[in-house]
Amino acid sequence: MSISGIPARSDKINSSVMLVCSWRRMFAVLLALSLVSSGFVYIYVYDGMTVTPARNQAEKYWDDIIENQFTQRSVIVTRTPPTKKNSTECNTFTRVVFIKTHKTASSTTASIIQRFGYTRNLSFVVPSRTQIISSTSGFNRSMLNSRKYPPLNGGKHYDILTNHVRYNRHEMEAVIPNATYITILRHPVNQIVSAFSYFRWAQVINRYHGNKNALVTFMENPAKFPKYKMRFWWQSHNGQLYDLGFRNNYANITDDVIHKYIEILDKEMDLVLITEYFDESLLVLKKQLCWSMDDIIYIPKGVGTSRHILTQQTRDRIMQWNRGDFLLYEHFNRTLWEKITDYGPAFERDLQQFRDKRHTTMEECVDPSVMNTKDPRERKYVLKSNAADKCINMWLSDVRFTALIRDKQGKSKNNIPNQGSLNKSNVTQ
Numbered sequence: 001m002s003i004s005g006i007p008a009r010s011d012k013i014n015s016s017v018m019l020v021c022s023w024r025r026m027f028a029v030l031l032a033l034s035l036v037s038s039g040f041v042y043i044y045v046y047d048g049m050t051v052t053p054a055r056n057q058a059e060k061y062w063d064d065i066i067e068n069q070f071t072q073r074s075v076i077v078t079r080t081p082p083t084k085k086n087s088t089e090c091n092t093f094t095r096v097v098f099i100k101t102h103k104t105a106s107s108t109t110a111s112i113i114q115r116f117g118y119t120r121n122l123s124f125v126v127p128s129r130t131q132i133i134s135s136t137s138g139f140n141r142s143m144l145n146s147r148k149y150p151p152l153n154g155g156k157h158y159d160i161l162t163n164h165v166r167y168n169r170h171e172m173e174a175v176i177p178n179a180t181y182i183t184i185l186r187h188p189v190n191q192i193v194s195a196f197s198y199f200r201w202a203q204v205i206n207r208y209h210g211n212k213n214a215l216v217t218f219m220e221n222p223a224k225f226p227k228y229k230m231r232f233w234w235q236s237h238n239g240q241l242y243d244l245g246f247r248n249n250y251a252n253i254t255d256d257v258i259h260k261y262i263e264i265l266d267k268e269m270d271l272v273l274i275t276e277y278f279d280e281s282l283l284v285l286k287k288q289l290c291w292s293m294d295d296i297i298y299i300p301k302g303v304g305t306s307r308h309i310l311t312q313q314t315r316d317r318i319m320q321w322n323r324g325d326f327l328l329y330e331h332f333n334r335t336l337w338e339k340i341t342d343y344g345p346a347f348e349r350d351l352q353q354f355r356d357k358r359h360t361t362m363e364e365c366v367d368p369s370v371m372n373t374k375d376p377r378e379r380k381y382v383l384k385s386n387a388a389d390k391c392i393n394m395w396l397s398d399v400r401f402t403a404l405i406r407d408k409q410g411k412s413k414n415n416i417p418n419q420g421s422l423n424k425s426n427v428t429q
């Protein structure tokens, strides 16, 4: 028997477990534990490790895997929408799980949600270090250090999760009950162009194939590339489905399977934003969660610097290789526009108002004469030196917010929220 699966290399939380355990030992442990807890099997399979079966069993094996993808979900959707007081009033939703996909404007989205929660003293599920809970595993409550970062004010549950971790409804419900589930998707062609640049895949590919257009080279035969040397390589193959919990990196995926999974997500996700219609998406979010216009105003967290002119052939190849993500995108692009239709005739007016407000905010807060280019992959906005305090928390990135949240929720301060963290002393540009 051999293991094929998704490596946990960038996943500090799980890598030690995976490295220490040989497959045989794991199997023994599994067998023992499965008698006690069938939940363990669920997570184990969920984490993307699979056993390569004997050739003649392949077909049966594949059927089992597909079966598991769906039947092992024991999710009961227990969302309770706050009841409307009357037709002109709504109650604000404060429990949010945001599934942070990669290279989709998810950092800007995360920082909007973090700002909302931080300024209202809501409690966050945060990683103990960095801004990533896991890049390769579905969420598990054991990834959370609830001793060190307990909910504020002696609460039993958390309110918000926005840091990177793959979707795993069952475990997420355990720490944030009755949350609204949100994610964001981007057209797979745009997403892969951004990922290529951000994860610096060209450097790896060019090492093997000379200085050609690496994206074109990769797409000529994506399956053959030295994946394990490409940082976050799994993001090059239906990475958005992957972030949403789909185990997709081990075999052929049929449209039928994708459609089934989309059906599940359609039931479980309350709102899916679309990067290409970011402002429109935020307006829908505002309405659905009963947030205010000020809650959704944002300063973009980074402006990508990659420029690619793609031939139709390369586009077609991207679409083929990432067909799962495309079907996903197409479906949720449609549901977004249905929500926009439901929003009613005020939509265009509200959108214009929102954009005007965003424009004014940029003028008030951001220095137009300079960009932060410390990271060559992304240019970042710089605050004006005399920018008002409200500009600071609109400008803070998700990484900064994560640190501030840790600071505030950290147990060392007798659980008394740290006040006044959002001030100019936090801003070193």
Ligand SMILES: *[C@@H]1O[C@H](CO)[C@@H](O)[C@H](O)[C@H]1NC(C)=O
Residues within 6 Å of the ligand: 039, 040, 041, 042, 043, 044, 140, 141, 142, 171
């Ligand atoms: C979460 O992960 C731990 C190991 O880190 C495992 O023992 C536990 O069973 C997992 N939880 C669930 C519900 O699968």
Ligand SMILES: *[C@@H]1O[C@H](CO)[C@@H](O)[C@H](O)[C@H]1NC(C)=O
Residues within 6 Å of the ligand: 086, 087, 088, 089
């Ligand atoms: C609904 O709420 C608004 C805002 O609070 C209030 O002005 C209005 O009187 C309420 N209408 C009814 C029917 O209760």
Ligand SMILES: *[C@@H]1O[C@H](CO)[C@@H](O)[C@H](O)[C@H]1NC(C)=O
Residues within 6 Å of the ligand: 119, 120, 121, 417, 419
């Ligand atoms: C948040 O907590 C701080 C410290 O306890 C308090 O001063 C502030 O008023 C709270 N803010 C809100 C919106 O509850």
Ligand SMILES: *[C@@H]1O[C@H](CO)[C@@H](O)[C@H](O)[C@H]1NC(C)=O
Residues within 6 Å of the ligand: 078, 079, 080, 157, 177, 178
């Ligand atoms: C979640 O919703 C259910 C169903 O309305 C309710 O009984 C339960 O108390 C809620 N749980 C929390 C922690 O709010």
Ligand SMILES: *[C@@H]1O[C@H](CO)[C@@H](O)[C@H](O)[C@H]1NC(C)=O
Residues within 6 Å of the ligand: 250, 251, 252
């Ligand atoms: C995937 O499908 C292709 C074409 O149908 C086939 O040639 C290939 O062997 C399949 N690969 C796997 C791993 O099943």
Ligand SMILES: *[C@@H]1O[C@H](CO)[C@@H](O)[C@H](O)[C@H]1NC(C)=O
Residues within 6 Å of the ligand: 330, 333, 334, 337
């Ligand atoms: C997304 O929806 C818009 C509005 O209906 C449509 O114009 C656009 O073509 C859609 N994009 C895709 C890729 O389906």
Ligand SMILES: *[C@@H]1O[C@H](CO)[C@@H](O)[C@H](O)[C@H]1NC(C)=O
Residues within 6 Å of the ligand: 420, 421, 422, 423, 424, 425, 426
């Ligand atoms: C600014 O924040 C820092 C720590 O985040 C705090 O020590 C300091 O007292 C704050 N200053 C003001 C003026 O609020």
